[in-house]
Amino acid sequence: MTVHTYSSAVAVGSSRFRGAAALRLEPARDRGFLAASPLFAALLVAVWLLHFIPIFEAAAKLVPLIPTSAFLLALCYAVAPRGFLEMNIRIRPVAWAIPYAMAGAFSIALAVSPLRAVKDVASDWFWLFFLFPLMVKLLSTSSGRRCFSVALPAVALAYLAYWFIVTRKSGFVDELMPLDHNDVGLTIVTAFPFCVAWFCRERKFVRSTAWLACAAAMLGLSLPLGSRSTWLVLCVEVVLLLILVMPRASRKTYLLTGLIVFVVLECFLETRSLGLYSAPARDYARKRFSKLSAYSTDASFYTRVGCYAKAWEILKETSWLGAGLGNRNFTLARVERVVVLGREVNVRKRDAHSFYLSTLGEIGILGFLAFLVFFGNVLYRWRRLPGQYWRSPDTGPFLISAVGVLLYLLVFTSCPMRFFYALAFVLGPYVYYRNIQQRSAANGSGVASGSVR
Numbered sequence: 001m002t003v004h005t006y007s008s009a010v011a012v013g014s015s016r017f018r019g020a021a022a023l024r025l026e027p028a029r030d031r032g033f034l035a036a037s038p039l040f041a042a043l044l045v046a047v048w049l050l051h052f053i054p055i056f057e058a059a060a061k062l063v064p065l066i067p068t069s070a071f072l073l074a075l076c077y078a079v080a081p082r083g084f085l086e087m088n089i090r091i092r093p094v095a096w097a098i099p100y101a102m103a104g105a106f107s108i109a110l111a112v113s114p115l116r117a118v119k120d121v122a123s124d125w126f127w128l129f130f131l132f133p134l135m136v137k138l139l140s141t142s143s144g145r146r147c148f149s150v151a152l153p154a155v156a157l158a159y160l161a162y163w164f165i166v167t168r169k170s171g172f173v174d175e176l177m178p179l180d181h182n183d184v185g186l187t188i189v190t191a192f193p194f195c196v197a198w199f200c201r202e203r204k205f206v207r208s209t210a211w212l213a214c215a216a217a218m219l220g221l222s223l224p225l226g227s228r229s230t231w232l233v234l235c236v237e238v239v240l241l242l243i244l245v246m247p248r249a250s251r252k253t254y255l256l257t258g259l260i261v262f263v264v265l266e267c268f269l270e271t272r273s274l275g276l277y278s279a280p281a282r283d284y285a286r287k288r289f290s291k292l293s294a295y296s297t298d299a300s301f302y303t304r305v306g307c308y309a310k311a312w313e314i315l316k317e318t319s320w321l322g323a324g325l326g327n328r329n330f331t332l333a334r335v336e337r338v339v340v341l342g343r344e345v346n347v348r349k350r351d352a353h354s355f356y357l358s359t360l361g362e363i364g365i366l367g368f369l370a371f372l373v374f375f376g377n378v379l380y381r382w383r384r385l386p387g388q389y390w391r392s393p394d395t396g397p398f399l400i401s402a403v404g405v406l407l408y409l410l411v412f413t414s415c416p417m418r419f420f421y422a423l424a425f426v427l428g429p430y431v432y433y434r435n436i437q438q439r440s441a442a443n444g445s446g447v448a449s450g451s452v453r
Helices: 038-052 054-059 068-079 093-110 114-139 142-169 181-201 205-225 228-245 251-268 279-290 299-317 327-331 355-384 396-408 416-442
Strands: 008-011 022-025 337-340 343-346
Touching (some): 038 068, 038 142, 114 327, 142 205, 205 251, 228 279, 228 396, 327 355
Antiparallel strands (some): 337 343
8 A cells, every 4th residue: 555645735724723723634545554554553552662661671572682672663664554664754864863873883982881882872773773764754644643642642551550550569669669760750751742632632522531531640640650850841741732732711721720730639738539649659749849949958969960070070081082872881980979069979870860961971072963963953843843733733742742751851861762752753743744835835826824834
């Protein structure tokens, strides 16, 4: 089946979403090429499941050192619908990233742990050259965006359910939690905008209520999670969703706002109407919340700031070349103590607590400049997207989720794969926008007022 990549139309004058254009592909021509290849769709969902639930990836490993998701992604290429892999997206995102990828490869010689650096370079190259362009192509189509925006919340809820079950056994004691709360929080931040967007899109009461329940579950479980980064980024996403995506002065907007207030009260005012939170969970959440303002007595604040000083010391010791690609190389760098605001901080065997800072310390100044060129190319395309793409419930949640992920990576050291996902969330809608532009030009007709320009 040939994939029609440029068959797009703009429906103008939708009253549901602030009077802006509601964007969609023509159903007759782009209605579910994924449905025509259910095996391809199933493999993609399996890849996302393993990527967003790391504990599942570890449990499903069949070959040492090679993630199972890599095998599944290779199978995706083998069974992809005819014409999908040949899709011309008119941009070359992988070419933008080649200098950054090469900088990572050159940094192997400087690595404290060379074998680990080789593994990280191979992993980053594989996801960059195979997953990243596949996701951009997929998200440039209506059916691809629909599949991902349904599958990701389902994956996130599965992860949250598992986290909640195992965490209750530990009594919500941070040291005993079996999963990294920051990793769980990043999954919430990535998936939450899609639940709200589907809540807006669905006209049927049962489906709309189900998506509202999904959003409520993510908000509710984010509080006992105790991740301050998750709370702050979710606040940013909620504001963007209420301003841009939610219908103005609608019952759904008021309902979502009321839900947010209720969930906060349920946790922090110790109401027992739901019985969701145990006393240790509330105590843990309040303790973490109090540290948002009491940073002067928060040891983690000094550790995070100290990692910036650690990165500076690494660059000076390595002649600005970095410690070698991989979080392990940053962590094991020979920097033990730094001074932060007049206080001596032990940063020995501490990771960067920031994806961007870790990248700087790993690949050095020149490598980080190559990283900024790659990132800057994506930001330039992002800036060219018309505002109505933020307001559309089709593309808006991808852009808002990208904002959330990129902000979260400021305070969390994650693998570059999550960063690649965020960039694909931007470039997919951008390619879609360019397809609409080309179709309008090919038809010889001007773009209608209120539609994409």
